[in-house]
Amino acid sequence: MSRFAERMKTMEKSAKIIRNLFGAMNDPDLISFGGGAPAKEALPIDIVREITNEVMRTDKRGVEALQYGNVMGLLDLREVVVSELLAPKGVKAKADNILITSGGLEGMNLLCQLFIDPGDVILVESPTFVHCVEIFEMFQAKCIGVDMDNDGMIPEDLEAKIMKYKPKMVYVIPTFQNPSGRTLSLERRKRVAELGSKYDVIILEDDPYRDIRYSGVDLKPIKAFDETGHTVLANSFSKIFSPGSRLGYVFASDEVTTKLFDAKTATNSHTSMLPQVICAEFFKRGYYPAHHKMICDLYRERRDTMIECIDAFFPKGTKRTFPDGGLFTWAELPGGINTTDLLVEATSNPNVKVAYVAGEGFFVEGGGKGNNCMRLSFGAVAPEKIKIGAKNLGDLISSKLKE
Numbered sequence: 501m502s503r504f505a506e507r508m509k510t511m512e513k514s515a516k517i518i519r520n521l522f523g524a525m526n527d528p529d530l531i532s533f534g535g536g537a538p539a540k541e542a543l544p545i546d547i548v549r550e551i552t553n554e555v556m557r558t559d560k561r562g563v564e565a566l567q568y569g570n571v572m573g574l575l576d577l578r579e580v581v582v583s584e585l586l587a588p589k590g591v592k593a594k595a596d597n598i599l600i601t602s603g604g605l606e607g608m609n610l611l612c613q614l615f616i617d618p619g620d621v622i623l624v625e626s627p628t629f630v631h632c633v634e635i636f637e638m639f640q641a642k643c644i645g646v647d648m649d650n651d652g653m654i655p656e657d658l659e660a661k662i663m664k665y666k667p668k669m670v671y672v673i674p675t676f677q678n679p680s681g682r683t684l685s686l687e688r689r690k691r692v693a694e695l696g697s698k699y700d701v702i703i704l705e706d707d708p709y710r711d712i713r714y715s716g717v718d719l720k721p722i723k724a725f726d727e728t729g730h731t732v733l734a735n736s737f738s739k740i741f742s743p744g745s746r747l748g749y750v751f752a753s754d755e756v757t758t759k760l761f762d763a764k765t766a767t768n769s770h771t772s773m774l775p776q777v778i779c780a781e782f783f784k785r786g787y788y789p790a791h792h793k794m795i796c797d798l799y800r801e802r803r804d805t806m807i808e809c810i811d812a813f814f815p816k817g818t819k820r821t822f823p824d825g826g827l828f829t830w831a832e833l834p835g836g837i838n839t840t841d842l843l844v845e846a847t848s849n850p851n852v853k854v855a856y857v858a859g860e861g862f863f864v865e866g867g868g869k870g871n872n873c874m875r876l877s878f879g880a881v882a883p884e885k886i887k888i889g890a891k892n893l894g895d896l897i898s899s900k901l902k903e
């Protein structure tokens with residue numbers, strides 16, 4: 501066998517966590533609070549069929565959908581991003597500065613291609629989204645955690661670590677964070693943008709859950725406070741339209757956009773045209789507002805059920821977050837219970853049969869940090885199943901405390 505590249509070694513640990521996560525998603529007998537997929541009821545299947553029937557014709561958009569396209573993406577989809585997704589959030593953008601990507605993750609990948617050399621430091625929230633750590637490590641970056649509290653990343657710790665480690669990039673998931681469900685406060689959003697400018701560091705703002713807010717007050721993205729072009733906003737259509745379509749976008753300054761164009765050309769020429777055409781039509785034909793309301797109502801009910809069940813069935817001393825949107829809550833267990841060990845029993849014991857993601861893997865620090873925590877994803881589980889799963893899991897945890 502030929503020798504694998506060095507980068508495959510660097511990402512071994514994070515890649516293993518991701519593989520296990522996808523494995524757990526595929527067992528039909530489990531109630532899975534594990535994956536981060538949207539609910540199947542949240543996929544606009546009938547609308548997509550209707551649009552496809554209409555536009556996939558030679559005299560409509562059929563040729564465009566199946567032909568090579570523009571590196572930056574379909575112009576009308578980029579205009580939708582500007583007018584329907586960014587302007588209402590207080591972000592002024594031009595379509596020229598929007599690059600359509602293959603899923604949100606490609607944005608992170610391209611940004612690394614632009615900025616990361618082996619050995620560069622990337623500061624990430626502690627805990628953070630493992631899949632992006634996997635990407636960062638593939639570029640042989642060193643990830644260092646920044647402390648969080650209930651208002652997100654702590655700016656004092658961020659500034660101290662910027663001064664100490666001289667990072668190339670800071671990776672932030674400001675809204676309904678994966679995995680913790682926490683949201684960066686308005687004050688801190690301003691401060692993070694300022695720190696990027698002050699220390700000449702790229703702030704990579706990854707905000708795929710922002711649009712599924714179902715309680716609380718909307719907050720402007722960090723990008724809205726960026727005066728120097730140091731913040732780059734990466735986003736995804738996965739949670740508001742469809743993850744299988746693999747659509748996302750990046751909004752960046754002119755200078756960064758030019759380089760993104762080159763990196764995208766070199767990587768895969770452009771994002772698939774067929775999903776771009778359908779997604780653009782979905783927004784332009786006015787389907788989004790009603791669809792958005794439907795998914796927010798659906799997830800609010802699931803969030804409420806999950807929170808009520810944790811409070812009712814998990815043992816005293818459990819701490820949990822209350823997300824105002826998104827798909828996750830985060831629980832910290834009492835009594836030194838190790839959630840990695842517990843997961844084996846939770847998934848295999850026929851009286852439990854529940855999956856979640858153990859907390860430890862979300863911390864780049866290692867050393868057992870977060871080993872009493874778990875991420876609970878409620879988005880893809882119907883309320884009746886949330887009740888059963890949370891009760892089974894709560895009972896298992898309580899039984900461990902008595903041992």
Ligand SMILES: Cc1ncc(COP(=O)(O)O)c(C=O)c1O
Nearest residue numbers: 536603604605629673678736738
């Ligand atoms: C924080 C975060 N960023 C990016 C993504 C990836 O989005 P996509 O599926 O569009 O690549 C996800 C998906 O779960 C996510 O949670």
